[in-house]
Amino acid sequence: MAPTSEGGAEALLPDLPKGPLQAYRSRASFCWKELALFLEGEDVLRLKKTIFSTLENDPLFAHSHGEELCLEKCRELSFLRCLRLLELSFLSMEDMVASPLLVQTLIACLGMYDWSLGIKFLLHMLTFGSAIYSSGSKRHLKYLPKIFNMEIFGCFAVTELSHGSNAKAVRTTAHYDPTTEEFIIHTPDFEAAKFWVGNMGKTATHAVVFAQLYTPGGQCHGLHSFVVQIRDPKTLLPMPGVMVGDMGKKLGLNGVDSGFAMFHKVRIPRQDLLNRTGDVTPEGTYVTPFKDDKQRFGASLGTLSFGRVAIVGMSIVNLKLAVSIALRFSATRCQFGPTDGEEVPVLEYQMQQWRLLPYLAAIYALDHFSKSLFLDLAELQQGLAGTDHSARQAELGREIHALASAGKPLASWTAQRGIQECREACGGHGYLAVNRLGDLRNDNDPNCTYEGDNNVLLQQTSSYLLSLLARHVQGGARIESPLRTVDFLEAYPDILGRRFTCPSVDGCLDSAVPLAAYEWLVCYLLRESHQKLTQEKRSGSNDFEARNNSQVATSLVSELVK
Template sequence: MGRHLLVNNETLWPFAACAGDDIPALNVLLVKQLPHPCINAMPDKRTIDELIPDMPVGPIDKYRKSATFDWKQMKMFLEGEDCIRYQNEIWDLLEKDPLFARSVGTVSVNEMRMLVFQRVKRLSEYYFLTQEKLLENPMVYLWFFSAIGLYDWALPTKFLLSTQFFGGTIRSSGSKHHLDLADQSDRMELIGSFSLTELSHGSNVKNMRTTATFDPETKDFILNTPDIEATKIWMGNVGKTATHSIVYAQLYTADGKCHGLHMFVVQIRDTKTLLPLPGIMVGDIGHKLGLNGLDNGFLMFNNVRIPRQSLLNKTGDVTSAGKYTTPFLDPEKKFGASLGTLSGGRVGIVSVCAGNLKICVPIAIRYSAARKQFGPTNDKEIPVLEYQLQQWRLIPYLAAMYAIEIFSKQFMKYYLELNIGTLLKSDAVYLAELGKELHAVACSSKPLTSWLARDAIQECREACGGHGYLSVSRFGEIRGDNDANTTYEGDNNVILQQTSNYLLICRENKQNGVQITAPMKTVNFLNDADTILKWKFQATTAVQCYDAAIALAAYKWLVCYQLKESADKLNKESSSGKDGFEARNDSQAYFARSLALMFIEHTVLQWFYDCVNDPAVPPGLAPVLKKLCALYGLWSLEKHMATLYQGGYMSGRDPARLIREAIVQLCRILKDDAVALVDVIAPRDFILNSALGKADGEIYKNIFSSIMKTPKVMERPDWWREFCNKPVQDSLRGKL
């Protein structure tokens, strides 16, 4: 193997790439034994000051001095010494490397893709992901992904597509004779890709139409794209750089029988010339709304012969005589195993969206603290952060940023537990239940976080006024890059159905006398659904709503109520004579879809609540964290007010009034802490890369400086002669 410890794509877990002798070392790394990922020990003050430099002096010092907590202590508590040291090491190297210097002005798509390729190659030379680091702490993988992604999400995507999705899949799903390709991918002697989606099929994976037919005479597979609709499309790296791809195709034996979707590792370009191999049509799909540093492409095969050994044969194989064999008796289990390679993408997207919140919210908060407009008198302007509307627009997203940051780390911890346990062949029953629950959470957390980041970016952009529309604000870049997250790894509205299906099954099992005992405990409260449905809203003052337990209780009732409503709706549709497909389809809007979103919002709030109420939280940090938790809960809950009243949890005018009063009051209270709270989460200026959001708060100097660095900023246009030498023709005067 190369020096990189690559992530096993089936489990998104790097230890699958370890040699056999390394496996016993993992017994001490079961994730259950790791501390909470957002609760870290405090080193001495000297160490903290060494790792976390002071913020520069500037126009927003007033807010930093008004903070009710020590921001450095908060950063150390949430991220930990090891994470901060590791990410500082990465960012120090990138900031000193001329290859990673930030460009000024517009860069063409071709230049962008060349830069991303060169930077990915440099990342492979820095050896940030080593076996030693990953064996020491499994969370290093997340730290790396975040540190590089906050600079440019195209970088970790391109890097990990080749190493993780390509090399990792080969290691997890192939045999020994495939490993050389994975090793070459480690060394970047080839660039790998992953080809599943087709022009006419995305979410409906079973109906992919590319075929691989075994020829017993030549002992080859014939790989074919039957028509244009079966064109493989959207694959990262395929547009310009991939030399190899893992291709999903329907496997046919000579008797004409289809054995379902299987994976084949296929060379698509010459590694010396990057020209396509005979029978293969491959190209770039063109400019996208974002992430243009990643070359997404299309791929077609015209009866291309590939060796029998190209089949990644863990889930099924074909003998030299043409007989199909598989260790799975159940076709559904075989299908699920072959698609296990995709299960980590949604977990990754949650982390990406958490990262995008850590970019947009700090920019808008710092800008609002520095930007002064109007005031109580004509000669005194005040920062726009002092206005209630600005607080109401931005500070709930600040609370959401903390909620999602804590959730994403905890979620990754459970994901690592599943994958390490699978690798070590731990308790199969426990892992099966954990896998089901994790899948349900992934299918709802991706929609929640990608929509939340989408809305936060837009609100932050608008809250920064006209200056927010400048490219140097960075809002346009992250808006375009984030937008893909709402669709990648499944359309949000489609995959939410997986979560609601899981919840409906849990309810059915409970009604049949089966106790709900999920490993992550996200649904365990449903055992008490009958009691919870009798609860009523308890707060009588807005101040009582400052306790997140008020919102948490409302969410528990909300999920129980919506689950019953969805089950009743599904039964009603089924009783009317509709088949299962039609009944489920007609039970989505206002029922199952809403249920899935309420469930994941409850889960995020519950994990946030558990974290901030942990006894290990330092006393100086607990008050502000609890206010953030309460604000996030109330703000999320408010949009479900109609259902809370419809079901009888609330009545009269007071509950809605109290919740809204509490939201506004918490925004005002947290206003003085807002700048310090984003200082905790925001990356350094070089990574944040926003003229509006630099830590010094010198927004006007930074904006003007960025404008003056624009190429040809004060030159007349190249087409100036058109203005000077082309007057409007006399015949057109008076007609315009």
């Protein structure tokens, strides 16, 4: 176990050192220690202190300032650090299940140190490990100790060369052979190669591979996940039938070895199908606890949503770092003043506040959203790991999928714009590599793309909302969801009939006023988008053409919701 930081709140939050920021800190109207305890809680603060103290005192984690490592050395160092983290064991498996927010805290701390390390650890422990825990059953628990002690090293393989956001259309196949009780994992052509898979390039020994499941007779049962060994853990040489390789240098995150893989009739045991939502008997019969494919796919969305929810938190960490850098610089950088002999900090200028403070406010709002969504996802995954196959569980999966599909674009784009604003707000000094703003910008950039292109994800959120409205308008179905995020739409006609009545500017400061305006605008855009889609279908367009011709209109809904 990693060493723990003892002591009470004072030990966790020692006084800040005196320095050029002291003048501003002394003018605060609140106690920063009380705010930190309120926002984080003592358990989170204790874990943060433990992590940062441990990394600070371990030579393996010393940053090499001014020296750019070659690609091979960068990846080797990331892997060694990841191995060291698993030896330190900041959180046990029991801790992760009992306190999900501690998991998010661990990833955030690692990202603050180095996102290559944070993502490498996340992909192995959480994305790979969580997929096995939440999508598998008792027969798969054998993998969890091996993940924690690094006997195996994992990756998560959904994306293919020709299919990224459209996960349902991936073309890797898994045909079941009842004579040997094995699945045959196969890549039909190069365009179906697994692509952009983190950890796969050099280090992963096992992968959770998503493939189309076929039973004898050629019936396809849709997308399912399988545990597939891709390398020998002792030699790291590819397993028979597996072609695996590294994709090379990227714009950032080069400590993560992104890779590709093709499978040529690779046989795996029947038991390596992650069977939480569907299974195959030894004789080759497909069985599922869900009533229809929509319910089964809804329940499986929790696994796909995990990466998107994680990216929300990652983007917020990047924005926190950038805004902290820019605000501290602005509080100490003096330019101009009321007299020639007196200069004032640039933070005193209204324009500098206008540029930076909205991003500071966004951090607090997005951080709360991120934590809340992470806890909701944990509830979903714990339900999947149990025996909850209810309609509510499937609906919860769809709702979290919609929230994650809007939340990832909101967080990653806000961070992208915010980091750039911070870079510019620091003037010429903001362009120096040592201040880390360039690295933050590059490391945040892929958050807008992987686990689903932002613009495509927004369409998925829009489709979710439009489907709820269509059922309400056509059949009178209630608009409600497990987390109640869409329940206000039940009053859809009444909301559209409202008129803005706030008598004064001061009255607009009441939070109920912008909330009411937001609800009206969502309903208005939903109505306009629904009407546009209906008009396209009535004019003779098929469903695909109608949606494509309405894409810009429907995206306005999701742009607002995000």
